[in-house]
Amino acid sequence: MDSATLFVPAFLSFIGAAMKKYVIKRVVTAAFTLLAITLILFILMQLMPGSPFNDEKLNDAQRASLYAKYGLDQPIIVQFFRYVFNMFRGDLGVSYKISKNTPITQLIASRLPISVGVGFAAVLIGAVAGLLLGLLAAFKRDTVWDTLATIISVIGVSVPSYVFALALSYQFGFKLKWFPMLFSAKDVIGSSVLPSISLSMFTMASIARFTRAEMIEVLGSDYMLLAEAKGLSGKKLIFSHALRNALIPIITVLAPLVVDLMTGSLVVEKIFSIPGVGSLLVNAIQSNDYNVVIALSFIYSAMYIGIMLVVDILYGVIDPRIRVAKKED
Numbered sequence: 001m002d003s004a005t006l007f008v009p010a011f012l013s014f015i016g017a018a019m020k021k022y023v024i025k026r027v028v029t030a031a032f033t034l035l036a037i038t039l040i041l042f043i044l045m046q047l048m049p050g051s052p053f054n055d056e057k058l059n060d061a062q063r064a065s066l067y068a069k070y071g072l073d074q075p076i077i078v079q080f081f082r083y084v085f086n087m088f089r090g091d092l093g094v095s096y097k098i099s100k101n102t103p104i105t106q107l108i109a110s111r112l113p114i115s116v117g118v119g120f121a122a123v124l125i126g127a128v129a130g131l132l133l134g135l136l137a138a139f140k141r142d143t144v145w146d147t148l149a150t151i152i153s154v155i156g157v158s159v160p161s162y163v164f165a166l167a168l169s170y171q172f173g174f175k176l177k178w179f180p181m182l183f184s185a186k187d188v189i190g191s192s193v194l195p196s197i198s199l200s201m202f203t204m205a206s207i208a209r210f211t212r213a214e215m216i217e218v219l220g221s222d223y224m225l226l227a228e229a230k231g232l233s234g235k236k237l238i239f240s241h242a243l244r245n246a247l248i249p250i251i252t253v254l255a256p257l258v259v260d261l262m263t264g265s266l267v268v269e270k271i272f273s274i275p276g277v278g279s280l281l282v283n284a285i286q287s288n289d290y291n292v293v294i295a296l297s298f299i300y301s302a303m304y305i306g307i308m309l310v311v312d313i314l315y316g317v318i319d320p321r322i323r324v325a326k327k328e329d
Helices: 003-014 017-047 060-070 076-088 104-109 112-139 144-158 161-175 185-219 222-229 234-262 266-271 277-286 290-318 320-328
Strands: none
Touching (some): 017 076, 017 290, 104 277, 104 290, 112 144, 112 185, 112 277, 144 185, 161 185, 161 266, 234 290, 266 277, 277 290
16 A cells, blocks of 8 residues: 555544545545546547648548547547546557657656656745745835835736746856756756746745735734734744734635646746647647647646645635635535
8 A cells, every 4th residue: 555545544534524524525526627627628629620640641541540540430428438547547548649659658757747846946936935025025014125025026927937037048047157058957956947937936926915915914903913912922923823814815826826837838948948748738739639638738637626625725724714614605
């Protein structure tokens, strides 16, 4: 029995009964949502113009033979359940065109870790820097520090990530030669610095803006005044009361950004020649490689739903009133 199988019962036994029902309900909802998304993907692929076998050298008989070989001549519902069954076994099918008959798991296995690694670094940099910047702006409200933090946030939100990528690549890659201008498998950490910083700017700016707004609102709330009246002050007041109550909206903003960054940014990947999943998805769409499109879309959806599931559970952990309210609904 693997560690993941042992973790789930241990986690459920650790939490209370109410929280256990809350978690199970969210997991079941997430599973059915993912199943519905997969069915919609299949339908959309059928509606797409063209075919993976658009080669002019193929005649109708050869195309029909290829459709039969890959099971594309079967009704969509049959294809769907066959795909879901194979998916549970870890088989996402093979590529029809990009890399003929190559297992998609093999195509993704070499690219997804790179995109996830760069994206995770971007999330970490953006979240930490944004949180600190937002806290500084909130605690130094209406000062030069607040103005400076606001300017940085506006620039981070307004300027596209590829502009930062080009500027950083020119300054720190070409002129100063501190970091590689292009991604290299021999120096993954060093060549991931510039793309990670480029991708982190929007996250940093978004988190900073929301942290500032939420902290200002929390610091001026009645329960904070009551906590101060009871003698609480300093770090305990800030971290135990103010920051905890400001975390929920911050997590809400951060969650979708995590998936967006971890699945890669096509333009930034192109600038730094990162062999990630972004370029693979675009190539698959252009060549009508159905299996690759569905597999990557499924993985993206699974990551998004998984992150939002974790966030939903964190809501209940941070503020029990949320799960109580949802239970009453």
